[in-house]
Amino acid sequence: MPRPRTHDEALRLKLLDRAGELISADGPKALSLRKLATDVGTSTTAVYSLFGSKPDLVNALYVEGFRRFGERLRAVERTGDAVADLVRLGVAYRESAQADPHLYAIMFTRSVPGFEPNAEADRIARTTLEPLEEVIREGISSGQFADVEPAVIVVSSWGLVHGLVSLELSGNLPPEFSVSGAYEQALRANASGWLTSAARNR
Template sequence: MTVITLLYNAVTPPAIPRIEENSKSMARPADPSVRTALIEAAARRVADGGVDALSLRRVAADVGASTQAVYTHFGSKDDLVRSVVEEAFARLDDEVRAVPVTDDPLHDLVEVAAAYRHNALINAHLYRVMFEVNPLALTSPAAHVESAGTDAPPEKSEIGLHAFAAMVERVARCVDEGIISGEPAQLALQVWATAHGVVSLEIAGFLDDDGADTFDGATSATFRGLVRGSRP
């Protein structure tokens, strides 16, 4: 068993809490714990077998609820899948935006990359879905950063763009300080692509060494390249 396999097993989220069938209070449509449990169960189902293998009956059974509970909270299978992706991006957005802002923009950007990896590992089931099955169509985030990068709570349909905008904002500080040069959104795409690539390999179990070391090495190389590319 490789180190990365052990790491992946260690960060696999705990078992989905089951809803007691004899507890009417847990089955109320307004109970957010039911919705969260269904999202977690659906994420695992999609991550393991894809959307085509997703059965609302099985998702409901995973948490001890009725199939009607799925329709009550989501309306349809498509809406459930969309909610899974939205939840995945929302957790990423929260993790990245929680990184403190200091007087060292480059250090902050490094910490944002680390937060990206941490979120992916503790929410591996969601992370595997958010890019493989993406109804938010995050195909050209750079074109929408201005509308997504605001302080107002993002609309659910823009939560993916909002998460990307959080990284763009940190890159923009580096540009403003003259540490790197270029268009912030394009530079942020380079950072995101590097982080996503290594994390995806780590979660899939393709790394034989310590995933943290590989991630740090890859992202550090990207940051060094951005800094060197800014020098005359």
């Protein structure tokens, strides 16, 4: 009988999640491959077999974060209402960050000094915002959103959700501020601000 594979996808994901947790809790210096292997109950040989070097492991973390993020955005159902769809994508953005906070910092803050994603990782990261770009382009072409350069709305909308989510995850929001109550309000106000006069009067 063939020997069972022990260095499988399940182990790879366990190692990635634990590596992200170590960096998130104690900084990049906490990422020892020996400690990582011990924490997950495997060997350093398995870590090297699955990822290669420590920089390769960090690159894999970056890719995994954007893979999960992209899946959540692509799973958002479209309604044809540009404002509603933009709000839904913003909600999915926050849910993704809450589900994987240990990956969020690696994705957006480059929390590992000197780390630069390779070309393939960079390409994957860039494609994750395609659902946002599609909704905005459709909103402009349908006459719902103002006829401006799509990138203006994309970056403005992204900046709003990223800023609020980052403040929430870092614990830097005022204690009296209820994110759950205000987040969707902020998203809707931003999206509605891009509506044309005709769309507002429908």
